[in-house]
Amino acid sequence: MNVPLGRRVAAEAIGTGLLVAVVVGSGIQATGLSPDAGVRLLANSLATVFGLGVLITVFGPVSGAHFNPVVTLVAWFGGRRTPDGLALRDVAAYVPAQIVGAIGGAVLADAMFGEPLVKFSTHDRFAGHLWLGEVVATAGLILLVLGLGRIGRAASAPAAVASYIGAAYWFTSSTSFANPAVTIGRAFTDTFAGIAPASVVPFIAAQLLGGALGLGVVAVVHGPLVAPARHDIGTPGSRPEPEPVTS
Template sequence: MTLARRLAAETIGTGLLVATVVGSGIMADQLTSDTAMALMGNTIPTGAILFVLITVLGPISGAHFNPAVTAVFAIRKEIDWTSAALYVIAQVVGGIVGSMVAHLMFDLPALQVATHVRTGTSQWFSEAVAAFGLVAVILGGLRARPQSIPALVGLYITAAYWFTASTSFANPAVTIARALTDTFSGIRPADAPGFIIAQFLGALLALGLAGWLFKPVEVAE
């Protein structure tokens, strides 16, 4: 695939992912005052859209939709650093546009700044765990069953919404986009850097572990 098509896939994919996260959060918040039910209404669409987007766009760009994932593949030399940098730009731009699209669909101001406080050691640790698990699942899936990656990632994020204190952002581009929505899924811009640092650290830890855990066993002849 040409670089232009790959960048388009990353932009569109990240945009649709964020539009789903933000839009389903707005819808859930409008339909119920029960926080648990609202979170469920946010969780299921996110897992579902990940399955769809990775299945459809994976053959074009690899369906990273995530700067931490792109960095891992660049370190593994499966994408060159110039393309990786362009991927990250595409992801961030796509995410911001996705957030704006979600707002417009619900007749809200397109440009917003989040006020939802998400900070503290437990939140940062949760994001490191969430990103660690995501990258480990991707690399393990590539080793064992590549065709199952869409389902594996969708199901992992669905689960991680509930077992992490941060509701598993696990994605720097999505974190930036969610700092620009003052709705159910938002995060204060001041809190975003802590999340992003934790996400990259978790991804790098997973890369280190995967290099050992999933290394093919050499059998002497």
């Protein structure tokens, strides 16, 4: 691995922070521009699609652009017996960086729009159908991220992952958080994209379950991993390779 761990951790923190800033900031902007909830969600989802695609493209060659503890965990689990898989020390560094970055991104978005820097959300999302939505959204994300690597299409990750998240905004009941770090970050803002702190733990539990389910589906569809994993640059669920890859 040519990229030092410190640089990879910085990329994960900054990338996750910018992702949350996009999600929260576009939600605040949309709320100020339209009273219609559908228009707000459309604006929020489009900004997230474009922002996520750019962030994966920029940070993928450095850290793999996980921006998501579930992606990091399944990348470690799936590659733990391969020479180029994530090490436990990488996981231990990535996950806190993602969480800190997500909180910082929410604070940054609030600051840009003159909102209180930290005001815990009152947006209750405590319901079984929302948890099911998170299971489905996260399982689909993991299937996509790992599946792209298994079929040699990792260079498509920026467009494919961003497109999936944009679609999942609309086809899941929870609007597809699908990310424990982002979920925690969004609890720190009492705006359109927020989630009440009491709703965070069930969401994260559903996301972890979805991650395990997605990993199982990958094994069923693509077969068990029997050879050293190929980790192409730009894949949110993988580690970079030494050679440059353009996308």
